[in-house]
Amino acid sequence: MAESGSINDLKKKKEFKLNNTVVLFIVLIILFAVFSYVGKPFFFSKLNLIPMLNNLSFIGIVAAVLTMVMVSGEIDFSVGGNIGLTACLTAFLIDKGMPGWLVVILALFSGLVMGAFNGMIVTVIGVNSIIATIGTMFIWRGIGYTLTNGESILAINPVIDYIGRGFIFKVIPFPIILLVITFIITYLVMNHSKWGRKIYAIGSNPIASFLSGINVKKVKFINFLICGVTASLGGLILTSLTAVGMPQHGQGLELVIVSSIILGGTALGGGRGQILGTLAGVLILSILYNFLTIMNIYYFYIQIVQGAVLILVVSTYEIRQSLAKRRI
Amino acid sequence: MALDNINRVVLKMENIIKVFPGVVALDKVSIDLKKGEVLGILGENGAGKSTLIKILAGNYIKDSGSIYIDGQLFDIKGPSEAMAAGIRVIYQELNTLNNLTVAENIFIGEQIVKTPFKIIDWKAMQKKAIDLLNILNVKLDPSAIMGDLTVSEKQIVEIAKALSKEAKILVMDEPTAALSEEEIQSLFKIIKTLKSKGVSIIYISHRLKEIFEITDRVTVLRDGKKVGTLNTKEAEPNKLVEMMVGRDIKDMYPKRVIPIGENVLEVKNLKADGVNGVSFYLRKGEILGIFGLLGSGRTSLVNALFGANKIISGEILINNKKVKIKTPSSARDVRVGLVPLDRKVEGLALIMGVKENITLSNISDLGKSFLISKTIERNRAQKWVSELGIKTPSLEQEVNSLSGGNQQKVVLAKWLESGSQIIILNEPTRGIDVGAKIEIYKLMQDLCERGSSIIMISSELPEILSIADRIIVMSKGRFTGEYLRENASEEKLLHDACI
Structure with a gap:
């Protein structure tokens, strides 16, 4: 009797087990509610939320795609450098009088080239992606x-302006549309497509994936390509939001992006990770930053809080995991 | 008093219960171990052998029951307490530090130091390592790098490590899973030496032959319950198997007569890394066995056939058509599949589900668009789960938690799902229990009946002699013998393997 009772208890517990992504969204909602209340009336206002969303749009877009790279077991630290270079290139070409649409194409193409370069070093030569992309980050x-x-360099051009500051139906900011589209596509890819299945398989066990006939290098290479193009899109948005291209653009952003992804539950070693988790991670870090800023907290302290939150959340993952293991 | 000493019980585990979510792993299991004896624990995978050992080693905490060491009630709360009580466990998956030397591995965590600054005393460590290895009667260089050793040598180092501090009870969990016949014999010598020095040994295995060879008594577990304990001398193999499986097993190696057809595979003068020019053929419906010791090139050969080992020269013909196999995906496309040696490392994405693993080599076929059709995926996976009798609570279950036999079936299902006609199995029954083994043998023959052909590498002589239709022996990258099953014998195969 006692035994069967305990088995049922454990089974029940399993059914109620929340996955990390759901927990993150609950945390997000609680934070949002608390911030709206404490930060009355500024936090929950159009004047605050719209710029905040614009600012997190390019971070989110890059984070979504970088999640794919990280689930496959690789990483790309050069996204921040990519954003900087794309911003410079965009402003440089606009300054030279090139038409806006052509500049956009060239900027995205530059991302393709940067992604291809990363992909080559990692998959063809076999350099560890942490090292390879820290290298290219500087380059x-x-x-x-x-x-x-x-x-x-000032970057004033109607096409460029629209990317970061335009509106669709006169109300929805264009970067938000880009963000939503990116998350829908990456969600479909990761959760429902053949490509996504290959990414998870490779991250989970690259050797078994290769021995099952999956072209591991090809998948990783194309992931780097897409990541490069996406980072350049991020660079275009940032250039547009600031109307200026400068080499400091995106400095340190790679760490913010990677932090958001890890906060969202993606494992550094690959194989585990959820696009929606990344979305939650980006939103949590962004509203936290935004809230502390409008509460007039000194920037230095904000950094301390952001770092602490990252460690706190990842610690809870580790604790949950080791608890689960001990139970078994 | 001497007699009393011999029969002294050093360890007693009484009415141990351990419950995991959804399963009672141990249900009132009791064992006792006498001084200087080898107690075998026999049982299929999932019988509770490993759980029992992990409780003894302090890795799991028992739900109830009591443990006595030297007659004293002893509550094991963690690994350090188990260590302090003189319990040493050598796990199936060795935990060696491959970048350090043999001596460093032996004394890890308790290096010998010189005063006054507690600097490591390399000379003393070297010397003591040699002493320990001498006790075991093996010649190993203490300054050799661990990673360069063979599996059996690593195991010897682990034993030496276990003995470096006083070991009263030595537990060996499936120690021979990765060893060749010769290496097993030298392991047994070591066990006998230890026994004569008064060490009590718990020997876990599902290989009957070894249980008979090395143990004094044997306890059989099944489904978390103790079936009984017998004196090994009085036990009969069939009786033990029956106790272990819970039913009467008439035939360990069921072999059917299956008509053999035309050549489906022809290999001409194949050279690759580890393979020095071999030629052979495989016929429709045939099981071709390849026998060889570790390092004979058998794995290199099948990896070359599968595109995982670069082919230097030679020809491969499948159904009389010349094919180029450069990668596993090109092997898959010509309907060749490989069930690899180490299923956890090479065969399965362990943290993914059963259905994801079954469809792993055939993802592009899971729907017309770029999306995966969940219905197609479920149906396909379900088909193989029921056809191969894969025991799993659900299709979503992580394969990590399946038993070895069921994991092996998942790997096999993967290749059936992608339509393989030539299936290569590298040690197909390694680390799986008797019941599952028999199922695998039957499955292999079912496949042959349906027109597939099989290449089976095996280092288990009884297995290869009973299941293969034809046996090729390999040594140093070459073929040194070829026999039809009727003409082959253990002596002939071993002789050719040592050429």
């Missing part, structure tokens, strides 16, 4: 500095 930013002589 991209260095090229940005070279291109602009270290100065800021």
